Amino acid sequence: MTEKWTTANIPDQRGRVAVVTGANTGLGFETAKALAERGASVVLAVRDVAKGEQAAACMTGDVSVLALDLTSLDSVRTAAVALRSRLDRLDLLINNAGVMYTPKQTTRDGFEMQFGTNHLGHFAFTGLLLDLILPVPGSRVVTVSSVGHRIRAAIHFDDLQWERSYSRVGAYGQSKLANLMFTYELQRRLAAHGTTVALAAHPGGSNTELGRNLPAALRLPFALLAPLLAQSAAMGALPTLRAATDPAVLGGQYYGPGGRNEVMGHPRLVTSSPASYDLAVQQRLWDVSENLTGVTFPVVGFERNLPPSRQ
Template sequence: MPKNRWTESQIPDQRGRVAVVTGANTGIGLTTARALAAHHASVVLAVRDGQKGQAAAAQILSAVPDADVSVQALDLSSLASIREASAALSSAHPTIDLLINNAGVMYTPLSRTADGFELQFGTNHLGHFALTGLLLRSLLAAPASRVVTVSSVGHRIRAAIHFDDLQFTQSYDRVAAYGQAKLANLLFTYELQRRLAAIGAPTTALAAHPGVAATELGRNSQAWVKAAMSVFSPLLQTPQMGALPTLRAATDPTATGGQYYGPGGLAEARGNPVVVASSPQSHDAALQARLWSVSEELTGVDFAALGSVSGPGREPSQP
């Protein structure tokens, strides 16, 4: 099979591996979780709404009767919830093999998280930044673990990191705010990979994007965007196809840290997953480092585990 035709059937056996998938109650997250469960991973659905999480787990069990699937309450718009969920996950799973930072919001009206962050930046970037940092010891304890963060073609659209007004308190533009959040996902991935590689960690960081997929993510879009998506819906990626870049980044044995996967078709809108290029801005090392520092300050999560590697054959240093 040609490399650009990678499909779910090529996922290696995930038996014995623990996968945490955020936003796994619907769309691409649910599809990702189902595919991993079908390949024998122990899958945790980390979702905001517990009832919807249980319904998603039942849906997975209906398709995969022997699935090992559980639900963890997680509200990425609340640092308190992230800390509580991370503590529960770390206790239940001393080793985590896959962290799929999938959940997100798009084009929302101006809203604030529980901690006062602009909702898209706070949920899509800061929430996953904090979650990754708090789960890092469990990730470092697993051989060949991966962190896969879902970005978007939106990281190229009116995208910049507005350090002078990260929370859009002066004026708000929902498209620019989404672009900032999705650019931040990539800056975080590349900086995390650099730091992991610098200490010889067994963990790698990768990113993916689904192309233009028919999911609930666009429910907050402007009316004209919804109308256009309705007209062109037959051309959009299905959730099954949209999940493939994430699944390839998470499971392909040939994937390496720092890679970015997306659809291989025209304009990366649809198609089977391949390694794609992100914007030059996303590779700005100074921008990556500055965002990392600001993110640590805003979340209070300092990635102290990067000072040690607790994988097989290694002893963690004391904090």
């Protein structure tokens, strides 16, 4: 295993088609840019098309833009239909977009904003595109989680939408834990199919726009400490890029920075919290997510008892 995996380790991506959500800025931008530079045809799936076009203009290669607002299931469905009219295959789906520590608010469908955007929007988008992915040998679904999945994190089935009380930190942790549980359950469902794998990644501490919703009291300390606790977006994108392109990865794996506490450093295989591996909760979350989004996945013959890798 390469000690310091970088973009130089990305294999030739010519002939591969990738969709990256939230690709107009930060981690998504760096992920899409690197894939395009290595020859992939990349679709930037973004909420603001004008900003997406500006981002595409800064990249080399075959790059296009797709309107996608993960806070609206109607937009998710429209985007999936548009992609299906443009593509006959999809090699890489990278579920990168997200919000963090937002004030209490809901998506257009009434879901808590962080859970609805970070998890349910991507759950629906993946399900609606999966039949473009399944026939493609070596195809992958990579979902970006966070070290925040360990902080005050649980799946609150008794109050998923935080209607009784709201914690922006707890809600973010729930959404990022959901990203991992979705990945592990999806991998079990894909295992018997044999062509597609699901993986997760996290950027550690990265200097991106995600911190814009920090509580006012934390903004100055965050700004002062960022040079010590946060790496560049380009470095933060490396775990996602490794999960998406390294020929040695296995389904169900999780990649993050290799430095102390997984805050900074070159990407390596990491493990998630013990709670994230709870099979019963993973399955319950999947069932609830199908009910909330109205999206079911076209996967048959999955093996319920195959655990995710914890190497």
